[in-house]
Amino acid sequence: MTIETVDTQPKPNLLNDPKFRAIAAQIVVVVLFVSFVAYIISNTAVNLEKLGIKAGFEFLGLQAGFMPTSPNFNLTDFDVNKDTHMDVFWLGLVNTLLIAVLGIIAATIVGFVFGVLRLSKNPLVNFVAAAYIEGVRNIPLLLQILVWYFGVLLALPIVKQSINMGDLVFLNNRYLVAPAPIFEDGFGFVTIAFIIGIVATFFLARWAHKRQDTTGQQFPIFYSALGLIIGFPILVLLAMGVPLNWNIPELKGFNFVGGVQITSQLTALFLALTFYTGSFIAENVRAGILAVSHGQTEAAYALGLRPNRTMSLIVIPQAMRVVVPPVTSQYLNLTKNSSLAIAIGYPDIVNVFMGISLNQTGKAIEIIGMTMGVYLTISLLISMFMNWYNKRVALVER
Amino acid sequence: MSDTNTAAADNSGPAITISAMHKWYGDFHVLKDINLTVERGERIVVCGPSGSGKSTMIRCINRLEEHQKGSINVSGIELTNDLKNIDTIRREVGMVFQHFNLFPHLTVLQNCTLAPIWVRKMPKAEAEEIAMKYLERVKIPEQAQKFPGQLSGGQQQRVAIARSLCMNPEIMLFDEPTSALDPEMIKEVLDVMVDLAKEGMTMLVVTHEMGFAKQVADRVIFMDGGEIIEQNEPNEFFDNPQSDRTKLFLSQILGHS
Ligand SMILES: Nc1ncnc2c1ncn2[C@@H]1O[C@H](COP(=O)(O)OP(=O)(O)O)[C@@H](O)[C@H]1O
């Protein structure tokens, strides 16, 4: 439509044509940007040559010769006697992903819970939520990491005097140690039961949806899912005679053997990132719920909907479209902020790869480039996922 | 069925009985000694200056607001804190709001089928059939697949009326249904309401549309300062108002329009 009308109109002066202006502006920007990048690269290359440094990634294959993590927290089984800088990179990457994933999940839960509590009509609940959000949100994250680590976790008793929780879980100033499961023959069936439970829930949900469409009857899908995904595997577990053993930690000399250990560094970083980011997410959630006008709730009530259905069918779907974009940036912030790990010695990628490997090899350009690439990739993946999700909850407007 | 233990609606007595009802917002006495009986099939128009408590009064009838003293009885069911009673009454009573309050994330059709499906536990096909019937009644069946944001104000308000009717209510409450509309859209909404009145729906309408009042109302109620000041059949009400406050109010709204 617009194209036809434009054709019949007299053409404006080229400089006043919005289309021409837009294209010209883009060309100018691209030319400036490309020249800038080219300048930086050539300048760096010249300088490196002057200093006699050769760029290249051969160093990744060299043995690192240092232990980037403590032996009780070694997810990639790093072997100091043979592993290379590439293995240091992987170790750092895995640890960064670990803290990012754990932090994002926990911060989301904390944020949603406190965001809803912040709207509570109960003044005490409201006050507690407000105090947490405003307190934590306004203190620098680095400070909080240091407080959790030095103030809380390092203040715990030494290993020999660990806090004993039922002879199973022990907590001290270096780590938390808990029983580790040992899977025996037959446990595979429990795993299979779990997978069957998930698949069955999926089909049950579809069946329940169809049945409601045709007969109007509602189905308690939440409890059925609980039964299928948790109850069924437990039944199989019992039927198989519990093919599962526990490796219970035991104090031997100066240390615990057995069980799984969670280091204080991981715990401190996790708690600090979770509560810091959670306080921002709580504010996003609160804003999202407030953005749904009270009239929506009233209209739903007037139609006879109960408060819980009103929440799940009317308020949350509308709040989500306001909540998702800012929460996405909180996820990105959490991931990037995890690089503060270096302050307490958590072996994330910045600490071990950009810190120690860089110091030892001097390959600054390559290592910083790779590390930036890691954060960029993680961030873009998070953004892509959240954009996809946002499209699903987006609202059709005029 | 789940309906066995809910309070049963009684279809023989009056539709609504409000007696000696009071309401406060904190210290503010917003409704004072309201007494009102609405018979089945009766059409009542409520008018009065802004802030006089009209909205508050009709919102007490479906418990969007809670009264503190006196009693409200809807179709034989007493409004108390009993959730079962509130559920039953809300199913019996439809409400249309000044600002439509359609659900913007659902299509027009979904707006209409939501409550029948989730509250009346109706099969989807049946709910859609009923929704289309009412969308035809309000003359916008062709908009069924659109979202509320894509409709004009008048169309949105007609969808809101259809949405309420889909629950097959005994009583319809209207809170200034046309006062957020552009003048050229008021008629299309009033026409739908006139049709509804002709079919014998019990209606309680807060409005300043005096033409509508004269055409369909059995009774006009005038409120001021949280009290019912005067009530009468429409011609008598407009031609021969009794209290000074009513006269003043009528001279203001008639003078302006
Ligand atoms: N939630 C509330 N809290 C306190 N005061 C309110 C509230 N809602 C309404 N009011 C007050 O109650 C009075 C009556 O309001 P309302 O019933 O909306 O009047 P009307 O519909 O006749 O214009 C007004 O003075 C209004 O300010």
Ligand SMILES: [Mg+2]
């Ligand atoms: Mg009002």
